Amino acid sequence: MELLENQPGKKIFLLGNEAVVRGLIEAGVGFVATYPGTPSSEVGGTLEKAAKPAGIYFEYAPNEKVAMEEVAASSASGVRSFTAMKHVGLNVASDAFMTVGYTGVRAGLVVMTADDPSAHSSQNEQDNRYYARLAGVPMLEPATPQEGKEMIKYAFELSEKIGAMVMFRTTTRMNHVRGVITLGDIPAERKTKGHFDKAPSRFVTIPSNARREHPELLKRLEKAEEIAETSPFNYILKGDGRVGIITSGVAYNYVMEMRNVLGIEPDVLKLGLTFPLPRKTLSDFIRAHDTLMIAEELEPILEKEVMVLAKDVKPSVRMVGKLSGDLPLTYEYNSEVVGSVMAKLYDVAIPYENEDLKGIELPVRPPTLCPGCPHRATYHALAKAMKALKIKPEDVVFSSDIGCYTLGIQEPFEMADFLLCMGSSVGAAGGFAQSSDQIPISFIGDSTFFHSGIPGLVNNLYNKHRFVYVILDNSITAMTGHQPNPGMGITGMHEVGQKIDIEAVVKGLGVEFVKVVDPYDIQPTMKLFKEALQYDGPAVIIARHPCALLEYRDKKRKGPVPVYTVNEEKCTNCHICVDTFACPAFVALPHVMSIDPAVCLGCGSCVPVCPFNAFEVLKEGEQ
Template sequence: MSIFGVGLDQPGRSVLLTGNEAVARGAIEAGVAFAACYPGSPTAEVLPTLAQLGEKFNIYTEFSTNEKVAIEAAAAASFAGLRSLTICKVDGFNVALDFATAISLSGNKGGMVIMVGDDPNAHSSIKEEDCRFLARTASLPLLEPATVMEAKEITKFAFELSEKIMLPVVVRCTTRICHASGDVKLGELPTAEKKASLTRDQKFVTTPLFSQFMKSKIKNAADMAECSPFNYYTGPENAEKIVIACGPSYNYALEAVEILGLKDSVGVLKISTTWPLPENLILRYLKSAREVVFVEEIDSFLEDGVMTLAAKYWDEVGKVKFYGKNSGHVASPKGPFAGELDPDVVTGCLGKIFNAHYESPGLPNIKEARDLLNNNLPGRELALCAGCPHRASYWAIKTAVELDGRNAIVLGDIGCYSLGLVRTGYSLLQSVHCMGAGIGIASGLGKLDRFQFKQPVIAVLGDSTFYHAAPQALINARYNQSSMLCIILDNETTAMTGHQPHPGRGISATGQPLGKVEIEAILAGMGIPVTVHDPYDVEGTTEVVYKILQETGPRALVLRRACALMAVKGRKKNRVYVDQDKCIGDDCGCARFCSRVFACPANIWDAQRGRASIDEAVCNGCGVCASLCPQQAIVVERTV
C-alpha cells in the first residue's frame, strides 16, 4: 500500500502499512505541520514518507544535520503553535537529550512528538540502548505501541497529550514495529488550517523554578494514563499469575499464554504508557498477583518501574515473586539484557516460570533444509558493497599506513565505513563509538606527544557524519593544534540509512535544490588544510595519504566518490571481466588477491578453471580491482 495508503482520504478503510508509515499517517491525522529528522534505522522511512505527502497535507519536512538541531527546529514549530514531529533512533535521542531535558522545563505549545526507534538485537546499530531511560531522564511522557495499528493511533494521541500537558511526548517504536507491516484502519484527515503564531509575550524559558510545574505535568500524564485505552488486561479476574508486557512483547506474551494453555490462570497486562506509569491500574492487578513476569525488550524499564511501585505500596501488594530480566528468567538466547524476544523465546520463558510443558518446534523443516544443502551454504561475512569507494579508500589508507611504518592509529566512526573494523575494511579501524567520536578521540591522541606518543593519528568518517558531528571536534583539534589527519570518506550521500540527502548534496528532503554546503569550505574556514582526491585512483590516494601523514598539526583529506549503488542507479555499468589467458590463477604470487584479500563481492574465484572471475551480476563496474591486479588481467570496458 505504501505511500498511497498513507495519504488516502478514506476514513474507516483498512490499509496495509509498515510501522514507520503508520507513524507518518498518525502524524498526518493529527495535523502535523513540521517534521525534522536525521535518518537512522529503524525509523529512517518516516520522514521520506511525510516528505512525499508534504505538498498534499501542507507539511514542512527536513533532514536536519543532527538530532539536536532537528528537535530544536521542531520545537520552534511547536512554540509557534504548530504540531511537530521529530524522528530519530535512540543514538540520535542521546544527541538531542540536552535540549530534551531543557524543553521539559520550558514546556511547549503545539503538540510535539518525538518518535524514537529502539533496535533490540542491534540489527542496524552498534549498541542496544533503551531510549525509555532517556525519556524519563528528560521528564518526557513515554508511549509504546504494541502493533502497527497502534503505532498510528498512539502517534495521533501523543500530539493531543503533548498539547494537553504542554510537554513533548516520546513514542518508542522498536524495529519490529517500524519494519513490520500490518492492517491500519484509517482515521479522519484534519481540516483545520495550520497557522504559525508566536507573539512577543510568549516565553519558553528553562529554569529550575519550573521543576515543580514540570512534575505536575507528569502527574497529569500519569492520571491520563490510568484510563488510557492503550493499557488493558486480558485474563481471569484476580489472577495470581500475571504477565506485564509492553511493545511487541505483549503480542508474544499473549501468544505464549495461549500456547501453554494457561489462559485460565495467567493474565496479561499490556502497558503502553510505560512512563509515567498508571499506578492505580497496575496496583489493581498486583494486589491479587503472587507471581509477576515482565516481558519487554532491551532493558528492565517496565520491570524496574513496577517493582518500585510494589515497594512503595508493599503493605497493600503483599508477597509477590517477580520474574524478568533481573532474575534472568526472561531472556533472549543472547541473554536477558541483549537480543530480541519472539513468541518462541517468550513461550519458553513462561513455560519454565509457570512449570508448563513447552517444546520449541524450532524452525520448520530446518533438518530437511540442512540435508538438502549438505552444509554447503557459504558463510556470509559483513561486506562493503561491490564497487564501494570505501574499499578503495581503505586499501589505500592501509597501504599508506604500512609504508609509513610508524604504526599509525586509525579511528573509526558511524556509517557504512564502520565495516573498516572487520575484514572487508582490512580491519583497519581501532575504535567505533558514536557519530563524530573518532575525531574527538583523534584530537586527544594528537596531543599526547609530550608523553612519548609519536604515532600518527588518523580519524576516518563519512560525509553525513561530518555534517552531523565533526565540526566541533575539528574546531577543537584546530584550536588546540592537535596533530591528527581527518579523512572524510565522501560518498555524497547518507548511504547506510538509504541514501538520504545531506548538506553536501544540496537537495532537500523533497528533492528541491538548495545549494551545497561544501566540506572543503567548512574546513578552510576553520583553518585546516584540506586535500581532495578520488579514492578509485588507489595509487594516487596512497601517495596523498602517505604525504599528508608525514605532516603535522590538524589536517584533512576528502576522498570523494559517489556511493557505487547510487552511481549506477538507472545507468549502464562498465563491464569488467577477467582475461582468462592473462590471469594465471594460483601460479600468481598474489595468492588470490582479488577474491580473497581485496575481497570485493564481485571478485570471485572460479574453482573449476582455477582462475579469478568477476560476478557480473554483482559488479558495479568501478574497475578498482583492475588497477590492483598484478597480472593486469582484469579488463574494464568503459561505457561511463
C-alpha cells in the first residue's frame, strides 16, 4: 500500500478518508475504533488493510457509542486514540462524548465526525459543529485531503497540549475528494500499550466531580482560544481590502475557485481551528473591512459569532451571508452558490455559460437493490405471503431501518413506511403495535441489529408488543462497503474473533418464534411469513443469505460464472417477474422478457419467480 510508505516528500493520490488514515500513521496513533457510516466509512475500510503493517490496533465496534467509550479509556491509559463516525453516529456516541468533554484526556484523543451536507447518504444534514460547542471541545475543519492529513497530526498535539478531546469535523466533499498528498515522516515508535493511572476524582463523573470539572473544561477552552490566535490553520490571504470573506471547511475551496475565475481579490480569512474562534484575529479582520461575506455550509454558526463581535468592534459593518438572505441555509455549497454572491459584491458576472437542450424526458435512475440481492427475494416472498392471507399494505406498517434494505421503499415492493435512525425499525414497532390497528413489520440488517436492534426487541418482549421482526442477515455490513461485523466473527484487522450468533441472541432473550430461512428459497420463506403474520406475539424471521456482490466475487474467483437467460419459447411475456421481483438485469423487450448478461450475476434467485420456468442458465460460451 502506497500510503504506508515512509518516504517523506513523496506525492501520492489519495481519497480524503485515506489521507486521514495517513495522518493517523504519521501522528503515531495507537488505537482506532469505529463503526462505518458514509461518508466516514473508508477510514475503517483503509485501516482494515493498513493498521496491522502500520502497527496500529484497529477494531470495528458494534456502534459509535461503544467506539467512543473505548477511545476515551484508551486515551486515559496513555495511548493516542482516534474514532471516526458519520454525523448521525455522533448522536449515538454523544452520551459518552459530552462527558469526555468534562474528564479531558491524557494521551491525544481525536474524534472525527463526517457531516453530509445535502444528505447524499444520510437521513438528515445536521451540522455537527454545534456538538463542539455543546461539549466544549476544540474543533478543526479541513478544506482538502492534504490539509486534513496535516490537521490530524496537529489535532493530536493540540489535544495533548491542553488535555482536551479534539473534534475533527469533515464533510462529504473532503472525505470523498481525491487529491495529491505529500507524505510526511512516520514516527519510529508507536505506543499501543500504556497503563491506566487511577484518578477517580477525575474519571468517575459523580455529581461532585462533574461540578468541579466543568470550570476545568472552560479553562481548557481559554487555552485553546489562545492557540487559535496563532494557529497555522487560521490565516489571512491579503487582497484589495474591498471585501473581507470569512470562511471555513470546503466552502474555502469555492471562495478561492471563484476568486480566480472572477478575477477579483477579496481578503480571505480562512479558519481551520474553528472552535474556540480566535476572537482577536476576527475582531481585527472585522475592523479592517466595511463589507464582510461569511461563507460556511449549513448553519450560520460563524456568521452569528462574527455578528456578536461586530456589535462591539464595528457595528456599521455590512454582513453578507445566510442571515442577510444572500446564501442558503440548506444543502452543500458549490462555486456557483458562493460565486454568485462574490460576483454581486464586485459587480462582475460569472463567465460560465451552457447550452439549453429542448428537454427530452429522461427516465429516473434511483439507487436500487443490486441484481441477486437476497433482500429482493425476502420482499418478494413477504408480498406473496400477504397476498395469500389477503393482508393489504394498509393492514401493516413496514418499519424500516438503515441499510441496503431501505431500498425496499421503491417499486414494486414499497415496503418502507417509517424510518428515523439506526434501530428505529424495532423501537418504533412497539409504538405502532400499541397505538395503531396495524401489524408492525420491522426490517433490520445484521450489522444494524448489533448496532441498536437489541434494546427495541427487549422492549417489545418485555411489554408484550406483537410484531414481525425480519432480520435480513447478509453476513456483512454491505451498504458502507462490506465491513466485517460481529455476526461474521471476523475482526477489523481480519483476524478470527468470537462469532455472535443472532439466533442465539434472540432466543436467549426469550423469543419463542425464531426461524431461519434462506430467502432464495422463496416458497419456504413465504410459508414462514404466513406463520409469522398469524402469530400472536413477537415473531422473528432471520432471512440469511450472503450479499450477492460478495457471493459473486467468490464464485468468480473459482471460475466463470454462468449467467441466466430467458427461454423465449416458455416466456409468455406476462411480466410477473418484473412486476413482482424487478431484478435490474431484466430488460422488457416488446414481445418477450430478456436478461442483460452484463448485469446478471448468475445467482438464479429469479428462477422460482417465473410460473413458466422460463429462466434458464445461458449455455457456456454464450455469455
